[in-house]
Amino acid sequence: MVEIGAGTGLNVARYPDGIDELVLAEPEPAMRRIIERRLRRHDRVARIIDAPAERLPLADDSVDTVVSTLVLCTVADPERALREIARVLCPDGQLLFIEHVRATSRFLAACQDFFFLPWYRFAGGGCCNRPTMELMRACGLP
């Protein structure tokens, strides 16, 4: 199992026991240090790697589950990140995600466009209006 953009490792406590290998990918050094502390606190074992979602140092078809929570709105190149996820996932693998996505309602999508810049600044580079679901489908992810 691989989590991209693991941040401070908030999800660590939610993972079940018995995972073959847990890989936490996080490009920010300060976040990786917090993850290390959290792993110790929860007595969990994981491999922390310095990697952006756009360049995962993992073999093709090698991962059964990729987890992404509030990351795809932040990555510099979401299409490339999704292609990487599709590349490393094995054929019956799964992507579990909680992400901001573009609203299907035209009115709400227009609101997301209107608030893009203030939200981007407030959320440290988070894009509230990305068509993440459409990008997922275009990259072959269900």
Ligand SMILES: C[S@@+](CC[C@H](N)C(=O)[O-])C[C@H]1O[C@@H](n2cnc3c(N)ncnc32)[C@H](O)[C@@H]1O
């Ligand atoms: C809003 S935080 C979410 C953290 C965590 N997933 C959570 O749910 O608590 C976004 C995270 O994405 C990371 N991030 C930014 N650019 C990234 C990239 N290109 N690839 C992977 N992670 C990235 C940030 O360092 C940050 O840890």
